[in-house]
Amino acid sequence: MEIPVYLFTxxxxxxxxxxxxxxxxxxxxxxxxxxxxxxxxxxxxxxRPDQFASPxxxxxxxxxxxxINDSMLTLLAKKHxxxxxxxxxxxxxEVNRFFEIMPENWVIAQVLxxxxxxxxxxFNANMRQLTFDKMQSSEAVxxxxxxDKKDKNEYHKIVRAAGRRIEILYEYADGHVEPDNIPxxxxxxxxxxxxEIKDEYFxxxxxxxxxxxxxxxxKLLSFKGIVAVDDTLPKNTAVLGRHIMTCCxxxxxxxxFVCEYKQTIALKKRDWVKITAKVKFRKHEVYDGVGPVFExxxxxxxEKPDPELATFY
Numbered sequence: 001m002e003i004p005v006y007l008f009t010x011x012x013x014x015x016x017x018x019x020x021x022x023x024x025x026x027x028x029x030x031x032x033x034x035x036x037x038x039x040x041x042x043x044x045x046x047x048r049p050d051q052f053a054s055p056x057x058x059x060x061x062x063x064x065x066x067x068i069n070d071s072m073l074t075l076l077a078k079k080h081x082x083x084x085x086x087x088x089x090x091x092x093x094e095v096n097r098f099f100e101i102m103p104e105n106w107v108i109a110q111v112l113x114x115x116x117x118x119x120x121x122x123f124n125a126n127m128r129q130l131t132f133d134k135m136q137s138s139e140a141v142x143x144x145x146x147x148d149k150k151d152k153n154e155y156h157k158i159v160r161a162a163g164r165r166i167e168i169l170y171e172y173a174d175g176h177v178e179p180d181n182i183p184x185x186x187x188x189x190x191x192x193x194x195x196e197i198k199d200e201y202f203x204x205x206x207x208x209x210x211x212x213x214x215x216x217x218x219k220l221l222s223f224k225g226i227v228a229v230d231d232t233l234p235k236n237t238a239v240l241g242r243h244i245m246t247c248c249x250x251x252x253x254x255x256x257f258v259c260e261y262k263q264t265i266a267l268k269k270r271d272w273v274k275i276t277a278k279v280k281f282r283k284h285e286v287y288d289g290v291g292p293v294f295e296x297x298x299x300x301x302x303e304k305p306d307p308e309l310a311t312f313y
Contacts, residue, residue, distance in 0.1 A: 003077060004084045004109035007098065009134045011091035011123050014116045015144045017045045020088055027053035036082040038062060038073075040090040058082070065093055065101070074103045084109075092130065095137040113138040117146045117155070117170070124158055132247035135162035144171040146178075156182045161247070161312040165211060190215065194276060197223035199305035203244045203312045206255040209279075213292055217281045221294070224305055227271040228256060236260060238267050239286065240275060240294065242310040252309070258286045261296035274302040 008016050020037070024030045030053040037047070037059045047059060058080040062068055077085070085106060089098060095111070102108075113134045115123075120143065124131045135141055141159050152170065159168050168180030186208060187201045197205045202223060209216050225240040233239070241256025259275060267273070277294035284293050 002105050002107045003082065003103075005087060005102065005106050006084070006109055007087045007089060007095070007111045008114060009089045009091065009095060009111065009138065010114040011116075011119070011127075011130075012041060013043050014091070014114045014119075016088050016114045017043055017047065019114050019142070019144075020086060021045075021047055021051070024052045024057060024086075030054045030057070032056055033083040034058070034081050036060065036077060036080055036085045038085060038087045040065065040088060040093065065090070065097055068101060070101050070103045073101065073106070077103070077106075091134070094130070094133050096133075111138045113141045115141060115143050117143040117150055120155070129248050129250060131158075132162055132251070135159055135166060136246070138166060140167035140169060142169045142171055142177075146170040146172050152180065153182060156180055160184060163211070164208065190219065193220065195219055195221045197221060199224055199310075202242045203255070203310040206242070206244060206310070207312075209292060210255075213281060216279045216292065219279050220276065220297070221279055222274065222276040224272065224274050224302060225256070226304070227267050227269060227273060228254070229267055229269055233286070236262060237286075240273065243308070244310045246312070255310070257292050257294050258284050259294045259296055259299070261299050263296070263299065265299060265301075267299075272302050272304045273299050275299045 008020060010016050024035075024037075032054040034056045035054075035058070037057055039047075039059060039061045042061065049055070049057060049059065060076060076082075087098065089095070099108075120131075135158075143155055155170075156168060159166055164184055170178045170180065172178070187204055188195055188197055202225075205223070225242055228239040228241075238259045238261070239256045240259040241254055243252055244255045245252045259277065275294065275296050276298045277296040280293050280295055281290055282293055283290050
């Protein structure tokens with residue numbers, strides 16, 4: 001039987017306990033199903049189970065994530081015969097660490113990041129990798145303790161660097177919540193005859209085609225990238241892309257696509273080229289499934305961009 005998991009992330013004193021406490025006192029969410037509440041960090045605020053809408057909530061505290069594994073979590077779930085799991089996660093742990101120890105029948109139902117708007121900017125400046133990790137894993141980021149003196153645009157830009165589909169919410173002291181309605185137009189024209197991806201927008205383009213690729217199917221695109229080739233690739237096929245930094249140097253990766261070309265050109269590893277191609281989403285052995293294949297109309301060697309590293313900033 002699959003067990004849904006609701007994972008709440010955020011740093012110490014961000015308001016996770018208060019959020020979960022209020023959720024568990026609401027009989028619309030807590031209808032009596034047996035629930036395991038895993039708490040990975042203890043702040044100043046304690047849970048008050050006597051106020052929960054149902055008594056069928058079993059709280060287990062975890063001092064160190066290294067002390068538990070999937071077998072132990074399976075035993076806990078069986079011990080309490082739980083139907084769902086709620087996790088208050090330690091902000092100093094990367095989210096993937098929890099995914100690695102989850103039992104196979106635990107299925108992520110929702111991941112939310114709770115952030116104190118008064119301390120978020122400081123955490124983002126000093127622990128960017130951990131902050132980015134929480135945001136990119138979340139369906140929504142809730143900025144609590146918000147007020148009109150703060151600039152939503154600053155918070156918006158930081159979250160959008162982690163993902164265009166993340167919902168952003170602002171919770172004020174009086175309890176009312178405002179959704180983020182700041183528009184996010186793409187920095188290139190998808191309706192152009194040839195969609196020109198400027199060097200500074202490659203990271204944005206790469207993320208968007210990975211998140212919502214079907215809208216690119218059949219489009220003509222032009223962009224600059226670095227070549228990767230090896231003997232395992234089919235004839236007249238190369239991999240073309242850019243090195244992208246998502247949040248810090250530790251997260252640099254090569255974001256690339258399959259490129260097929262007919263013209264005679266000798267491509268070697270680390271050549272910089274400018275390509276104009278039609279995008280077709282289809283099966284390809286490089287993807288081990290369906291992915292964007294760039295069918296080149298023209299491809300020519302060029303100078304590398306400055307800066308060479310693509311970023312979201």
